[in-house]
Amino acid sequence: MTTKDDISQESLERLNTNLARVEELSQRLIRALSDRQGANPSLSGPDGDVFVKAGAAYWSEMMRDPARVFEHQLEFWGKSVKHFLEAQQAVAQGLEAPDDDTPDDPRFSNPLWRTHPYFNFVKQQYLLNAEAVEKAVRDATDLDPVEKQRLEYFSRQIIDMLSPTNFLSTNPDALERAVETEGESLVRGLENLVADLEANHGEMLVRLADPSAFKLSENIATTPGQVVYRNDMMELIQYAPATEEVHATPLIIFPPWINKFYILDLKEKNSLIKWITEQGFTLFVVSWVNPDESYADIGLEDYIERGYLAALREVKAITGEDKVNVVGYCIGGTTLAMALSLLGHRGDKSVKSATFFTTLTDFSEQGEFTPFLQDDFIDGIEAEVAEQGILRSFIMARTFSFLRSNDLIYRPAIRSYMMGEAPPAFDLLFWNGDGTNLPGRMAVQYLRQLCQRNEFAKGGIELLDERLHLHDVDLPVCFIACETDHIAAWKDSYRGAQAMGSKNRTFILSESGHIAGIINPPSKKKYGHYTNTDMSLPAEEWHERATFHEGSWWPRWGKWLAKRSGRKVAAREPGDSTHPPLCPAPGSYVDPASSD
Incomplete structure (x- = not known):
């Protein structure tokens, strides 16, 4: 017969084992990051001029038509306050989330995003913030078409990066998995992160496919x-x-x-x-x-x-x-x-x-x-290749991935690093990770x-x-x-x-x-x-x-x-x-x- 003391002892042993693994992984993490040879900094984001121009265009619009800008701001403030009051009332009436008419989004497929007042509040406020940013970008009418397109792209990157699903404390799937596995999923996630950093010389490129699942001339590339x-x-x-x-x-x-x-x-x-x-x-x-x-x-x-x-x-x-x-x-x-x-x-x-x-x-x-074919980025590539002799494969992979960041960066990272899942055995994604x-x-x-x-x-x-x-x-x-x-x-x-x-x-x-x-x-x-x-x-x-x-x-x-x-x-x-x-x-x- 298993007693409570036995269960407590087992849990303590698992905890000690996981702590020891975390200590070992932390040391590997430090070593992997110390091996990083980063790319030219200008390849990690646009020249600040794009945001200066965006700010100037926004204030130009403010001076020309202040009522329109204030209308959008007041709309955002009103929606935010109304959303907060609805959440407060829902909690006071029995911990139920308020009505939710937000559109379907695969990032928020867990039912808790609609039924739990905390997660529902976080999700709806994030979507309100995203809508406000998108409207502000649309209001920047004094930008030329290329600058406008760049601003739209980079603002979308910021919006996607700040999704609550990308953070453990606001991701119900990851939290549920951590509870179910007594923290084992988070340790496995750290193992996956360290392995990816080690495989890419300190660069964080999430593996999209299991590298051990395929071998050239054996189960792919087999035509004689x-x-x-x-x-x-x-x-x-x-x-x-x-x-x-x-x-x-x-x-x-x-x-x-x-x-x-x-x-x-x-x-x-x-x-x-x-x-x-x-x-x-x-x-x-x-x-x-x-x-x-x-x-x-x-x-x-x-x-x-x-x-x-x-x-x-x-x-x-x-x-x-x-x-x-x-x-x-x-x-x-x-x-x-x-x-x-x-x-x-x-x-x-x-x-x-x-x-x-x-x-x-x-x-x-x-x-x-x-966004990537303007002088600031290409100047950065010229500086990069002048130093390295080559345009390294991870820079290309990162650029292509950000064009579909939710599918190729954030969702795979959530599954691997927060959920602790092994990457799938998918031949196309295996090839995608075998860059040049x-x-x-x-x-x-x-x-x-x-x-x-x-x-x-x-x-x-x-x-x-x-x-x-x-x-x-x-x-x-x-x-x-x-x-x-x-x-x-x-x-x-x-x-x-x-x-x-x-x-x-x-x-x-x-x-x-x-x-x-x-x-x-x-x-x-x-x-x-x-x-x-x-x-x-x-x-x-x-x-x-x-x-x-x-x-x-x-x-x-x-x-x-x-x-x-x-x-x-x-x-x-x-x-x-x-x-x-x-x-x-x-x-x-x-x-x-x-x-x-």
């Missing part, structure tokens, strides 16, 4: 193939055929080098690489090197010459074909367009057709990245010459002794854009497609976003897509008149590609006598263990 060429910029992987015959014209995919290529080859059922081989194509994929500080002076021209042009040369030599088809994804597509312009200047007809996945070539609209650095020179070229000055779409960008222009691209092209893409907005991708010199253009708009809209296998029957052959229309009208098709765009693109891929020939095994296999896919640049 061989590295058949390697230089200091890339490895060229040729995938094994999945059919007895293949189209004569080979296909090369140039992924972005901001992340690793195996997003195209996650689990077998989601693998675009596997699907392409099953359609009877000889497939080559470029795997870019993850640069260190020795790559500081590598620029876009090096990616073109030692990446794109080298791959074209080696694929033609291996297959014996004089023409190839190519695909570029994201920045890999942007640079592909510049490479195609260069080939045109040189009279090289090696490329038969080009496909662009979520690609920007006209940067006249900067979309959600506008960018060469310093290339990063500045991309930000200054393309994003800020839009040289490729305007007067032309000077690379490799040529002035390269978007309208130089005159071969058959197919663009795949994604309807809710927040990285490469589809309307901007469409505008770039319109500006190309090609008379044979196809534009396909997939449902979903930057990744899910591309990695959309037909077997899932999940996201549909739109088509419209009239690309003379403005983007909105193109969409309104487009035909919607259920299911993935992959089969439609496969037919488009097959028409441009020639006759069928016997399937080709990876490599040839002058290109012996160097190591199995996914290669040593993406997985150093594969070269052991």
Whole structure:
């Protein structure tokens, strides 16, 4: 029989054990933070000038129309006082929360946010505060559009950061879990925090996926193939055929080098690489090197010459074909367009057709990245790469995460650090955390010459002794854009497609976003897509008149590609006598263990 004394002794022992773990973790925490090599401070927030301008605009509005400003202030004060009185009355009448007509919000899904007077008061006051800040930003009418957009973005970041769910004392889910586990969840959360800091050299980047759940070439990136060429910029992987015959014209995919290529080859059922081989194509994929500080002076021209042009040369030599088809994804597509312009200047007809996945070539609209593409941030990046030689991967990861901060920062941090939960075994999020650095020179070229000055779409960008222009691209092209893409907005991708010199253009708009809209296998029957052959229309009208098709765009693109891929020939095994296999896919640049 268990006595109260036994239970008390057990609780005391658990408490002592947890205290000992906290002491050990605290020491590890201090060591991890001491290892931190922070980025340039200007990359952690906007230049103070944006807030000075916002304040000036607010006071300008105050002087011009004081009644309107006071009206908003009095509305906020009135709502706050009324809310406080309602909460007081509810408590006096029996500890019940007042009526709550606030909109549904996944952050506040716990029933206590509606039924418990304390949590309900905190939530409703937070939402009132957020509304007041948003109105104040809207009132700043004297700001130019870019400054207004920046102010909206950074004020939203502050609002999201101050959500009561982000603090233990005002998060009922975390408090309930702590009580249920007798504090064990908080210790596990501290363990998760320390592990994340240790893994990222003192930077707080919350892990989104369990790093032990996946191993390249075992349960992701498993499509068979061989590295058949390697230089200091890339490895060229040729995938094994999945059919007895293949189209004569080979296909090369140039992924972005901001992340690793195996997003195209996650689990077998989601693998675009596997699907392409099953359609009877000889497939080559470029795997870019993850640069260190020795790559500081590598620029876009090096990616073109030692990446794109080298791959074209080696694929033609291996297959014996004089023409190839190519695909570029994201920045890999942007640079592909510049490479195609260069080939045109040189009279090289090696490329038969080009496909662009979520690609920007006209940067006249900067979309959600506008806050990060102004001089204060890019000046900070220039200072960062001048010191480090590279733009370190965690800076890129942090920037992209803040565009979806609730989904990619705060909710994962709450689950990991406050609830003590292990990150999920999710292949896409595992890949997302496997980031890469960018060469310093290339990063500045991309930000200054393309994003800020839009040289490729305007007067032309000077690379490799040529002035390269978007309208130089005159071969058959197919663009795949994604309807809710927040990285490469589809309307901007469409505008770039319109500006190309090609008379044979196809534009396909997939449902979903930057990744899910591309990695959309037909077997899932999940996201549909739109088509419209009239690309003379403005983007909105193109969409309104487009035909919607259920299911993935992959089969439609496969037919488009097959028409441009020639006759069928016997399937080709990876490599040839002058290109012996160097190591199995996914290669040593993406997985150093594969070269052991």
